[in-house]
Amino acid sequence: MNADRRQYTPKVQNSEEPRDQIVRPQPDTRFKTTDVTSTKGNEWEDYFLKRELLMGIFEKGFERPAPVQEESIPIALAGQHIIARAKNGTGKTAAFVIPILEKCDTSQNYIQALVLVPTRELALQTSNVIKEIGKHMNVQCMVTTGGTSLRDDIYRLYKTVHILVGTPGRVLDLASKHVADLSKAQICVMDEADKLISPDFQPIIERLLVFLPADRQILLYSATFPVTVKEFVLRYLPEHHEINLMDELTLVGVTQYYAHVQEKKKVHCLNTLFSRLQINQAMIFCNSTLRVELLAKKITELGYSCFFIHAKMQQQDRNRVFHDFRNGGCRCLVSSDLCTRGIDIQTVNVVINFDFPKNAETYLHRIGRSGRFGHLGLAINFITEEDKENLFAIEQELDTEIKPIPPIIDKSLYT
Structure with missing residues (x-):
């Protein structure tokens, strides 16, 4: 497995350079797809951002703005x-994090921006991006x-918070109190x-917006x-x-195949793929929490390192699994649809x-969990007789073709 999990390789600062020196990242020479390379050629300096913010952007390794950021x-x-x-x-996260940080006035001790996300994992990931890019700005992000403990959150809010990142229900609870x-x-x-804005969350969102000023600015991001x-x-x-950058870029960089298998042969087929594919890290999706746990047990019995994660797990266990997988603790993560949204682990090259x-x-x-930020990825779908009609419907809706899996998959398609 690749040891280096950074998106870019920033230039190392010389000890003789001033600490506040803006150091540009070295160009990333790896192949990238057009959804991150087809830019207008803008530079970060074109937006007249604060010096401290530019330092964080460059130290994060961002060479130039991606299309959605531009x-x-x-x-x-x-x-x-x-x-x-x-x-x-x-690059959607940085597309809204950078304007938030630019507008943030750290001399004022109140909440200036609210970021709402649907899952706890995405909240933690987004806050980490804010802290990394804003590391030189003294921005307090919660x-x-x-x-998690409501009491701990209440105590934290007695201290300075500039940016609040959270799930709608908890934020509404704290605002209502x-x-x-x-x-x-x-x-x-x-x-x-x-x-x-689905039926599950929209009523909460609408109640929450009442607590914000009437002239608030709303930014919606999604695929x-x-x-x-x-x-x-x-x-x-x-x-x-x-802004719509999805007309022709929906599935750029991800090669899609299907394998027609009987239900009882799925584990055998998975074992065959493990032996033939060059996997950095893989995410494997099941449609129920029970099947997630059963499959993870089977994969472990086959001798492969494997974690699993689903919504019925304790939050501290989910946090630990997600953290360990991100840091390369194992090659495979079996998941329910809990991890389908926004989770960014760039070493995942196979789904x-x-x-x-x-x-x-x-x-x-x-x-979309593979092929992150313009890199290549591979998606393999196990199809039973019951799935054939659904496969055709998804191909039609996404205007894409999911091809039969070949005997040998070219490694250059996903590595």
């Missing part, structure tokens, strides 16, 4: 509402999600917005925007700037749908 950052800095649609793994004061939060970001989002947009973002998903949206988010 389109989004100037509009966000101008204070407009945004609806941005872009492929998974193309994460609050369900499944008048512990989290959102009355001066001028920016509200909804990442994975299609999920947040998919169902028709159901339109009503919400008309009500809360009547005048907005729309296997052990159970084929029920709809195109889930399929798109699952296979």
Whole structure:
């Protein structure tokens, strides 16, 4: 497995250089797909960002703005509402984090931005990006999600918090208790917005928006925007700037195959793939929590290192598994759809749908766990007789072709 998991290789600062020296990252010479390379040629300096923010951007290893960042950052800095649609793994998080940090006034001790996400794992990941890019700015970022101590969150909010990242239910709870004061939060970001504006979350979101100022700026980011989002947009973002980078880039960089197998032969087929593929790290998806645990046990019995994660696990166990997998603790992670959204582990180059998903949206988010930020990935789908019709429907909806798996898969397609 690759030992180096950084996205880029920044230049190492010489000990004689000033500590606040802005050091540009060295160019990343690895092949990248067009969804991150087809830029307008902008430089970070073109946005007149704070020096401390530029330092964090370059130390993070970002050479130049990606397309979604080029389109989004100037509009966000101008204070407009945004609806941005872009492929998974193309830099959406930094597209809203950078404007938030630029607008943040650390001399003021109140919540200035709210970032809402649908899962605890994504909240932790987003806060880490904020802290890394804003490391020279003294920005105080707090994460609050369900499944953790409410008392600890209340104590933390007595201290300075500039940016609050959390799941809607917990944030609403803190706002309703008048512990989290959102009355001066001028920016509200909804990442994975299609999920947040689904029937599960929309009532909570609408109650939460009441606590923000009337002139707040709303930024919506997602890879998919169902028709159901339109009503919400008309009500809360009547005048907005729309960014759509998905017309031809939906599945760029991810090679898709299917293997027609009987249910009882799936584990055998998986074992064969393990022996033939060059896997850095792999994510394997099942359609139920029970099947996740059973499959993880089978994979371990086959002699492969494997973790599993699903929504019914204790939060501390989920955090540990996610952290250890991100840091290379094992090669395989068996997951429910808990980890289909926003999870960014760039060493994942293979995704296997052990159970084929029920709809195109889930399929798109699952296979988007590979091929992150313009790199190549491989998606293999196990198809039973019952899945054939669904396979055809997803191909039609996404306007893509999922080909039969060949006897030998060219390693250059995903490594």
